[in-house]
Amino acid sequence: MIDNLKSTFENFNKNITTKNTISKIRQDNFDKFLSSGFPNKKLEDWKFSDFKKIISQNFKNLKINLKDKKKFSFDNHIKEFTHNKIFFLNGFYNKHSFKYEDDKKIIFSNLKNGPAYEPKGNNSLNLLNNAFFTDGLLLYVKKGYKCKKPLVVYNIFEGNNKNNFFNQKLIVNIEENSELNILVYTINLNSNPIFLNTSNFFLLEKNSLLKLFYLNELSKKDLNYNFTETKILENANFENFILSYSSSFFKNEINCDLKEKYSSGFINGAIFAKKNQHHEIKTKVNHFGETTKSYQKIKSIVDKNSKTIFQGKIYVDQKAQKTNGYQLSKAILLDKESEFDSKPELEIYADDVKCSHGSTSGNLDENSIFYLMSRGLSEKQAKNILIKGFLSDAVETITNMEIRDYFLKKIEKNVNEYK
Amino acid sequence: MKEKELNKIKEYKYGFSTDIETIKAPKGLNEEVIKFISKTKKEPKWLLEWRLKAYKRLKILKEPNWQKPKYPKIDYQSLYYYSAPKSFTEKPKSIDDLDPKLLETYKKLGIPLQEQQRLNGIAVDAVFDSVSVATTFKDKLTEKGIIFCSISEAVQKHPNLVKKYLGSVIPITDHYFATLNSAVFTDGSFVYIPKGVRCPMELSTYFRINASQTGQFERTLIIADEGSYVSYLEGCTAPMRDENQLHAANVELIALDDAEIKYSTVQNWYPGDENGKGGIYNFVTKRGACRGKNSKISWTQVETGSAITWKYPSCILQGDNSVGEFYSIAITNNYQKADTGTKMIHLGKNTKSKIISKGISAGNADNTYRGLVDINSKAINARNYTQCDSLLIGNKCGAHTIPYIKNKNPNANIEHEATTSKISEEQLYYCNQRGLNQEEAVSLIVNGFCKEVLQQLPMEFAVEAQKLVGISLEGSVG
Numbered sequence: 090m091i092d093n094l095k096s097t098f099e100n101f102n103k104n105i106t107t108k109n110t111i112s113k114i115r116q117d118n119f120d121k122f123l124s125s126g127f128p129n130k131k132l133e134d135w136k137f138s139d140f141k142k143i144i145s146q147n148f149k150n151l152k153i154n155l156k157d158k159k160k161f162s163f164d165n166h167i168k169e170f171t172h173n174k175i176f177f178l179n180g181f182y183n184k185h186s187f188k189y190e191d192d193k194k195i196i197f198s199n200l201k202n203g204p205a206y207e208p209k210g211n212n213s214l215n216l217l218n219n220a221f222f223t224d225g226l227l228l229y230v231k232k233g234y235k236c237k238k239p240l241v242v243y244n245i246f247e248g249n250n251k252n253n254f255f256n257q258k259l260i261v262n263i264e265e266n267s268e269l270n271i272l273v274y275t276i277n278l279n280s281n282p283i284f285l286n287t288s289n290f291f292l293l294e295k296n297s298l299l300k301l302f303y304l305n306e307l308s309k310k311d312l313n314y315n316f317t318e319t320k321i322l323e324n325a326n327f328e329n330f331i332l333s334y335s336s337s338f339f340k341n342e343i344n345c346d347l348k349e350k351y352s353s354g355f356i357n358g359a360i361f362a363k364k365n366q367h368h369e370i371k372t373k374v375n376h377f378g379e380t381t382k383s384y385q386k387i388k389s390i391v392d393k394n395s396k397t398i399f400q401g402k403i404y405v406d407q408k409a410q411k412t413n414g415y416q417l418s419k420a421i422l423l424d425k426e427s428e429f430d431s432k433p434e435l436e437i438y439a440d441d442v443k444c445s446h447g448s449t450s451g452n453l454d455e456n457s458i459f460y461l462m463s464r465g466l467s468e469k470q471a472k473n474i475l476i477k478g479f480l481s482d483a484v485e486t487i488t489n490m491e492i493r494d495y496f497l498k499k500i501e502k503n504v505n506e507y508k
Numbered sequence: 509m510k511e512k513e514l515n516k517i518k519e520y521k522y523g524f525s526t527d528i529e530t531i532k533a534p535k536g537l538n539e540e541v542i543k544f545i546s547k548t549k550k551e552p553k554w555l556l557e558w559r560l561k562a563y564k565r566l567k568i569l570k571e572p573n574w575q576k577p578k579y580p581k582i583d584y585q586s587l588y589y590y591s592a593p594k595s596f597t598e599k600p601k602s603i604d605d606l607d608p609k610l611l612e613t614y615k616k617l618g619i620p621l622q623e624q625q626r627l628n629g630i631a632v633d634a635v636f637d638s639v640s641v642a643t644t645f646k647d648k649l650t651e652k653g654i655i656f657c658s659i660s661e662a663v664q665k666h667p668n669l670v671k672k673y674l675g676s677v678i679p680i681t682d683h684y685f686a687t688l689n690s691a692v693f694t695d696g697s698f699v700y701i702p703k704g705v706r707c708p709m710e711l712s713t714y715f716r717i718n719a720s721q722t723g724q725f726e727r728t729l730i731i732a733d734e735g736s737y738v739s740y741l742e743g744c745t746a747p748m749r750d751e752n753q754l755h756a757a758n759v760e761l762i763a764l765d766d767a768e769i770k771y772s773t774v775q776n777w778y779p780g781d782e783n784g785k786g787g788i789y790n791f792v793t794k795r796g797a798c799r800g801k802n803s804k805i806s807w808t809q810v811e812t813g814s815a816i817t818w819k820y821p822s823c824i825l826q827g828d829n830s831v832g833e834f835y836s837i838a839i840t841n842n843y844q845k846a847d848t849g850t851k852m853i854h855l856g857k858n859t860k861s862k863i864i865s866k867g868i869s870a871g872n873a874d875n876t877y878r879g880l881v882d883i884n885s886k887a888i889n890a891r892n893y894t895q896c897d898s899l900l901i902g903n904k905c906g907a908h909t910i911p912y913i914k915n916k917n918p919n920a921n922i923e924h925e926a927t928t929s930k931i932s933e934e935q936l937y938y939c940n941q942r943g944l945n946q947e948e949a950v951s952l953i954v955n956g957f958c959k960e961v962l963q964q965l966p967m968e969f970a971v972e973a974q975k976l977v978g979i980s981l982e983g984s985v986g
Contacts, residue, residue, distance in 0.1 A: 434910045
C-alpha cells in the first residue's frame with residue numbers, strides 16, 4: 090500500500106501544476122507521512138479506530154487521476170431552502186453562485202494553485218492531505234457583513250473513473266462583526282469506493298458568528314476523515330453540527346480553540362450507524378480565554394456490527410477562569426454485535442470553572458416501547474419513534490431553523506427506510 | 509480541630525526513621541539478587557523459577573510512559589531490593605522475641621503489636637521494609653480455619669494454595685511494575701478464608717518503608733472461598749527522606765461463589781516536602797477477580813500521601829451476578845501528583861459496578877482520574893454507574909478526568925458523570941459567619957465532599973481518614 094502510494098505521489102507531484110514552494114511543502118509532508126504511516130490503534134487518538142487496518146481492508150491502492158474534468162449534470166440540489174452554492178466535482182472546483190449576497194463582501198477563490206499559508210495539523214492524515222490536496226475553498230467574509238442565506242458547499246463525486254483518493258481543504262475567515270452559515274454536503278454518485286480526506290480551517294474574528302454543518306451521503310464502502318480546526322477570537326460564536334449516517338468509516342475530528350474572552354463553541358452531532366459502519370466524533374475544546382463557554386452533545390444509535398465512538402476533551406488553561414464547559418454523549422445499542430466506546434475527558438488547570446461531562450449507553454427503554462404499543466403502534470413503529478426522538482434531541486440544538494428542519498427530515502427519512 | 513493539635517500534626521508525623529541494623533541484598537537488579545532473595549527466604553524451586561521467568565520477561569518490557577505525572581528516570585540498578593532487620597535472620601517465634609526497637613517504631617505509628625494493648629480487635633500483619641515482622645491474633649483466627657500470615661510463611665506452610673492462586677489475577681506477563689514485583693517481591697500478607705466463614709475481625713497490614721535507597725515490593729494475596737467474608741485494611745507510612753523511593757506492590761484478590769472481600773487502604777506515604785523534594789513513588793497494581801457467582805469485591809482508598817500515586821485497583825467481574833465497587837478519595841497538595849482510578853471489566857451476566865471517585869487538588873498538585881468500564885458482549889444486563897468529582901483549591905493546581913467506556917452489549921446500562929468545581933465563596937462565607945476560620949471551613953467542606961467515600965471505611969479508619977483529609981490540606985488556603 091505504502092509503496093504504491095509512493096509512486097502515486099511521484100506522478101502526482103510531477104503532473105500537478107503548482108509553484109515550486111508548494112511542491113516542496115508537498116514533498117516534506119509526504120516524507121513526514123512516510124515516517125509515521127497510517128495511524129493505528131497504538132496512538133491514543135486512534136485507540137478505538139485502527140485506521141491502518143480499515144484502509145488496508147478496503148483499498149488495495151490509492152489513485153489520483155488529475156485529467157478527470159468532464160461536464161456533469163447534477164440535479165440533486167437541496168430544494169428545502171434557498172441558498173448560495175459552490176460546486177466541487179471529483180475534488181476540483183466546478184462552479185458557484187452567490188446570487189443572494191453582495192459580491193464585494195464575499196471574497197472567494199479556489200485553492201488550485203495552492204494556498205498562501207502554512208499547512209496545519211500534525212497527524213499523519215493531515216500530512217497526507219497537505220501532500221496530496223488538489224483543490225479547496227478559500228473564503229473571506231468581509232468586516233460587518235452578515236450573509237443573508239446559507240452557503241452550501243456541494244462536494245460531488247461521480248463518474249466511473251479510477252480515482253479513489255481525494256484531498257481537499259476548506260479555509261474560511263469570518264472577519265469582525267460578520268456572519269455565515271455553511272453546510273458542507275458531500276455526496277458520492279459513484280459506485281467505486283473512495284477515500285476522502287479533508288482538512289478545514291476556520292478563523293472567527295471579533296464578534297463574528299459561524300454556523301457550520303456537515304452532512305455526508307457517501308456510499309457503503311467509502312471512507313471519510315474530516316479534520317476541522319477553528320480559532321475563535323473575542324466574543325465570537327462557533328456552532329457546529331455533524332449528521333453522520335452514511336459511509337463505512339467516518340471520523341470527524343474537531344479542534345476548537347477559544348482564544349479570547351467571551352468566545353463560545355458548540356459542537357453537537359447525531360450518529361446513526363446502521364450496518365457495518367464505523368463512525369467517530371472526536372472533539373478537543375481548548376479554553377484559553379477568560380469567561381469562555383463550550384457545549385457538546387453527541388447522540389448515537391448503533392446497530393448490526395457497527396461501532397461508534399465519541400472522544401471528547403475539554404482543556405481549560407490556567408488563565409481561563411470563569412470557564413463553563415459541558416459535554417454529553419449518549420448512545421443506544423440495538424443489537425449484540427454493536428459497540429459504543431467513549432472517552433470524555435476533562436483537563437483542567439483553573440479553579441474558578443464549572444466543567445462537567447456525562448456519558449451513558451444502554452438499550453431502548455422497554456417501558457416506552459410497551460407504552461407506544463399499547464396505543465396501537467407496531468413494535469417497529471414504536472422503536473422508530475423512539476430512535477427518531479432520541480436523535481432529534483441533538484438536532485434540535487441547531488439554531489438555523491431551515492437547516493434544522495432539513496436535518497430532521499433527513500433523520501426521519503433514514504429511520505423510516507431502515508429495517 | 510484545636511490549634512494545639514493542629515500544630516502537633518502539621519508536619520508529617522510519621523517522618524521519623526528507626527535506626528535498626530539491616531541485612532540488605534547487594535544493590536542492583538540481576539539474577540543473582542533474585543536468587544539471593546529466594547535463598548534467604550528458603551523458597552521452593554518452583555517459586556524461584558517463577559521469579560526468574562518474570563525477570564526474563566521484565567528485560568523485554570518497557571516502562572510505560574502514558575501516565576500524566578512524569579517522573580525522572582528510575583535507576584533500577586541503584587536500588588536495594590531486599591532489606592530486613594538483622595534480628596530477622598532467624599524469624600522470631602513470638603512477638604515477645606521481637607527487637608524492642610521495632611516494637612517502639614510501631615508504637616509510635618500507633619500500632620502496638622502486643623495484643624493485650626489492642627482492645628478493638630484488629631489482627632495486624634506488620635511489614636517492615638521487605639519482611640513481615642509480626643502477625644497478631646493468630647490463634648483466634650486459626651480456630652476458625654482462617655489463614656492470615658506473611659506470604660513467605662504461606663509459601664512454606666500452604667504451598668498448594670499459593671501455587672494455585674499466585675499470579676492468577678496479575679500474571680507475570682503483566683505491565684512493567686507488576687512484572688518487576690513478581691521478580692523481586694519480598695514479603696506481604698496472605699489471607700485465606702475457608703468456605704462459609706465470616707471473618708470475625710478486621711484484618712490489617714501495616715506497611716513501613718524504613719531503610720533508604722530501598723524499594724518496597726510486597727505482594728498480597730487474599731482468597732475468599734465460597735460464601736465467606738473478609739474485610740481487610742491497609743495502612744502505609746515512610747520516613748522523611750529527600751530522595752524518591754519506589755513502592756511497587758501487587759495485590760491480588762480472589763472471590764469465589766457468594767464470597768465478599770472488602771479492601772480498604774489509607775495510604776499516607778511520605779509525600780515529599782512543600783517544594784516537591786523527596787517522597788514515595790507509589791506504583792501499585794491492585795486487581796481483584798470475582799470468579800464465583802454472586803461474589804463481590806469492594807475497594808475503598810484514601811490516598812493522601814506519596815509524591816506520585818499511580819494505581820488502578822480493578823475488578824474482573826467473571827462470575828454471574830458479581831459486584832465490583834470502587835470508592836476513592838485522592839488528595840494532592842504542594843507538588844504531589846496522582847493518577848488513579850479503576851478498571852471494571854464486566855464478563856458475567858447481571859454484573860454490577862459502581863465507581864465513586866473524589867479528587868481534591870491544592871497547591872501545585874495534579875490530580876487525574878483515569879478509569880475503564882468495559883462491558884463484554886456476553887455481560888447481559890450489566891450495569892455501571894460512575895461518578896467522578898474534582899475539587900480545585902487555588903489556581904495553580906490541575907484536575908483531570910479521563911474515563912474510557914467500552915460497551916459491546918445492548919442490554920447493558922452505563923452511566924458516567926463528572927464535575928469539576930471549586931469551593932464556592934458562599935459556602936466559605938456561611939462557615940466563617942458561624943465562627944469557623946478559613947482552614948476549618950475548608951476542612952469541613954472537603955469532608956462533606958468526601959463523605960460518600962469515608963462512609964465506606966471501617967469505623968476506626970474512618971475517624972483517622974477524616975483527620976488525614978484535614979491535615980493533608982494544611983496551608984493550602986489563605
